[in-house]
Amino acid sequence: MRRGFFAVAAAAGILAGGLGAEAKTFKWAFQGDIQTLDPHGLFETFTLGFQLNFYEGLVSRTPDLQLQPGLATSWENVEPTVWRFTLRQGVTFHNGNSFNADDVIFSVQRINSEGSDMKVIATLIKEAVKVDDYTVDLVTDQPNPILPLQLEIFMIMDKEWSEEHGTTGATNVKGDDQGNYANLNANGTGPFMIKERQPDVRTVLVPNPNWWGDAQSNVTEAVFTPIGQDATRVAALISGDVDMAYPVPVQDWKRLEDADGVSPLTGAEARTIFLGFDQDRDELLYSSVKGKNPFKDQRVRQAFYQAIDIEAIKDRIMRGAATPSNLMIAPQINGFNPALNARLPYDVDKAKALLAEAGYPDGFTVTMDCPNDRYVNDERICQAVASMLARIGVKIDLLAQTKSKYFAKVLAQNGYDTSFYLLGWTPSTFDAHNVIDSIMSCRVDGKGSFNLGGYCNKRVTELSDLIQVETDQEKRQALIDEANRIHADEVGHIPLHQQPLSWGVSDKVSVAQRADDMFHLRHVTVK
Numbered sequence: 001m002r003r004g005f006f007a008v009a010a011a012a013g014i015l016a017g018g019l020g021a022e023a024k025t026f027k028w029a030f031q032g033d034i035q036t037l038d039p040h041g042l043f044e045t046f047t048l049g050f051q052l053n054f055y056e057g058l059v060s061r062t063p064d065l066q067l068q069p070g071l072a073t074s075w076e077n078v079e080p081t082v083w084r085f086t087l088r089q090g091v092t093f094h095n096g097n098s099f100n101a102d103d104v105i106f107s108v109q110r111i112n113s114e115g116s117d118m119k120v121i122a123t124l125i126k127e128a129v130k131v132d133d134y135t136v137d138l139v140t141d142q143p144n145p146i147l148p149l150q151l152e153i154f155m156i157m158d159k160e161w162s163e164e165h166g167t168t169g170a171t172n173v174k175g176d177d178q179g180n181y182a183n184l185n186a187n188g189t190g191p192f193m194i195k196e197r198q199p200d201v202r203t204v205l206v207p208n209p210n211w212w213g214d215a216q217s218n219v220t221e222a223v224f225t226p227i228g229q230d231a232t233r234v235a236a237l238i239s240g241d242v243d244m245a246y247p248v249p250v251q252d253w254k255r256l257e258d259a260d261g262v263s264p265l266t267g268a269e270a271r272t273i274f275l276g277f278d279q280d281r282d283e284l285l286y287s288s289v290k291g292k293n294p295f296k297d298q299r300v301r302q303a304f305y306q307a308i309d310i311e312a313i314k315d316r317i318m319r320g321a322a323t324p325s326n327l328m329i330a331p332q333i334n335g336f337n338p339a340l341n342a343r344l345p346y347d348v349d350k351a352k353a354l355l356a357e358a359g360y361p362d363g364f365t366v367t368m369d370c371p372n373d374r375y376v377n378d379e380r381i382c383q384a385v386a387s388m389l390a391r392i393g394v395k396i397d398l399l400a401q402t403k404s405k406y407f408a409k410v411l412a413q414n415g416y417d418t419s420f421y422l423l424g425w426t427p428s429t430f431d432a433h434n435v436i437d438s439i440m441s442c443r444v445d446g447k448g449s450f451n452l453g454g455y456c457n458k459r460v461t462e463l464s465d466l467i468q469v470e471t472d473q474e475k476r477q478a479l480i481d482e483a484n485r486i487h488a489d490e491v492g493h494i495p496l497h498q499q500p501l502s503w504g505v506s507d508k509v510s511v512a513q514r515a516d517d518m519f520h521l522r523h524v525t526v527k
Contacts, residue, residue: 024526026219026509028244028519029233032373032403033200033226038182039155040110040170043117043450044407045271045426046374048153049518050224053205054094055155055188058085058104059148063512063523065430067149071099071156071189080143081126087134091212093158094186094193101130106159106168108138115172115180117411120428120438121154123446143469149429161187174408191215191522192222200226205521217522228373228402237262237504243526244511246503246519247376250319256504267501268323270330270515271426272435273375275385275494277301277419280443280454284419286367286397294360295420295453301491303354306347307392308385310496317380322497327484328425328435330498332515335432335480340488343495351392363393369421370398371406376499382422396420416452423452424499426516432480437464440487455492459483 034047039055042048060070072085091099108128111118124147129137140147162168162182171180186194191211196204205222207215225242227233230249237245238259248256253264277295278284284293294300310324326343329336355363370382379400386396401409410418427434441447441464442456463483470476487493501513512523 023220024218025221025223026244026521026524026526027223027225027242028246029225029227029236029242030246031226031228031230031233034203035404035407036171036173036183037186037194037197038167038171038173038180039157039188040107040113040116040118041173041180041183042407043120043153044403045517049516049520051155051186051188052153052190052518053192053222053521054186054190054194054208055157056190057152057154057156058087059151061152061514063514063520065515067152070152071104075148077145078137081140083138083140083144083147084131085136085138087136088212089134091189092210093161093189094208095158095161097158097160097187099156099158099189100133101136102133103156103159104128104136105130106162107154107156110157110162110168110170111154113169116170117173118154118170119446119449120434121150123449124150142465145469145471146429146431146433149431150434153428155188157182158187174411191217195221202226213522215522217524218526219521219524222521222524234504237506240506243506243509244503244519246517248502248504249377250321250500250502252504253319253502261507262504263507265501265503265505265511265513266321267513268330268332268515269426269499269501269517270332270430271375271424271517272325272328272330272498273322273378273381273422273424273496274328275304275496276421276423276453276455277304277493278416278453279456279492284366285417286419288365288395289360294358294364297358298490299354299358300360301494302344303351303358303392304389304394305351305491305494306344306354307351307394308388308494308496309346310343311346312388313381313384314497317377317384318497318499321500321502324497325495326488328439328487328493328495329427329432333427333430333432333435335477337477337481337484340481340484348391355392355394360393363395365395365397366420367397367399369406369410369418370400371403371422372400374403374406375422375424376502378422378424381496385422410452416454418452421452423450425450428516430516432484433464433467436460436467436480436483440464440483440492453493455487455490457486457490457492460486460492 034050039051058072074086078084105128111122126139165181167182171183192205203224236242256264372379438450441461
């Protein structure tokens with residue numbers, strides 16, 4: 001078994017060969033397809049990671065997640081609310097158009113368009129100001145000392161190409177905007193280009209011969225195939241139909257270890273899997289309780305928490321590979337405090353008493369939304385939670401769907417369409433502020449954009465603003481701790497665990513495994 005926060009195994013001779021070597025085809029599979037080629041259409045880790053093969057941001061990250069230059073060669077905080085980026089010269093988009101400051105300014109405007117799902121990034125930038133053709137100022141409403149950390153997934157699009165093809169607004173993947181040209185076509189600056197796109201069937205990428213970077217991969221064609229069934233995906237790896245597959249169910253690790261020519265590649269992921277409640281509506285959309293919302297009562301939320309046997313989920317479903325959590329962030333995230341990570345005890349009797357005290361001695365029925373092809377063992381986790389809640393009288397109507405249907409439902413732009421749900425989150429900045437701002441803050445002024453249930457404590461929202469501008473690390477940590485304490489005391493969500501990185505890889509290839517589970521072709525070599 002290969003393990004590691006950052007796992008790369010590559011022969012120096014192969015790396016030195018670069019893209020000019022003999023034809024090398026790389027084939028890989030994931031449990032679902034990307035939802036769009038539009039880099040501003042969906043804020044979802046797999047889709048964003050896939051798009052970073054052909055689009056790029058101002059900054060990039062190494063496989064061990066260190067920040068490095070991307071389309072910007074340097075950046076400087078020239079004023080408290082102004083970050084100045086010096087852009088890389090001589091870069092071209094795949095169609096030959098030159099990259100310059102106009103494309104950055106256009107992309108800032110585009111992530112603010114109606115269909116954009118990148119509002120998490122858009123709210124950070126008040127405006128983009130062109131200094132010259134290769135210098136741009138990003139202006140913020142207030143000081144933001146960590147702005148560059150947040151910009152890898154802010155991908156730059158070609159202004160001319162977008163205007164030519166009528167795609168100046170982002171694709172609304174949750175609505176009726178599938179005809180947007182950027183949904184099925186791409187024109188980035190990245191190391192690979194789209195050669196063929198058949199949604200839900202396969203996507204083929206080829207190297208960009210004009211990429212500005214150091215093209216170390218020797219892959220000459222990369223073929224991606226979504227394979228929804230775990231058993232089929234694992235079988236495809238063992239048979240040699242694909243060179244890499246993920247995620248691999250943890251229960252199949254031994255199967256890969258025993259097979260010839262393949263092995264599991266595992267590590268600690270920075271993604272926290274959690275449950276959320278609709279705490280906003282006066283009456284739940286999908287519940288037997290009428291005229292009121294039981295999730296507005298902290299006692300009900302705590303009852304759900306203490307009815308969940310997290311150790312059973314860890315041992316029986318995750319085969320010991322998950323890390324139970326009381327915090328919404330993983331140990332790898334800046335701001336994590338182990339002193340706050342002790343979970344409430346599993347206690348069915350206490351949970352029953354809390355429900356009775358809240359006025360639900362016989363429990364109630366509620367629908368639970370769950371993806372079945374997004375996270376490691378996601379549907380099985382939801383089934384286990386449903387079984388555990390049944391012990392306190394709560395009947396779960398489980399709605400497990402493919403991630404395309406799941407996200408379209410729970411992220412519906414006409415209002416979050418869920419009462420109770422499972423979600424996973426990796427802070428793109430690897431900093432606690434990201435999750436506090438995006439999930440734990442009230443849904444106001446662009447905050448709480450992924451706070452699907454509408455949890456709202458004004459002090460937590462205030463703390464989010466304070467954390468963003470505080471430069472003294474000791475004071476900043478105290479603010480983070482305060483936000484986490486409030487959220488935990490109120491059971492704003494139910495953190496479950498950090499899931500493991502779980503990939504299967506052929507011995508014929510080497511890949512880089514990032515702790516945020518993003519996979520990039522530029523780090524692949526075929527032996």
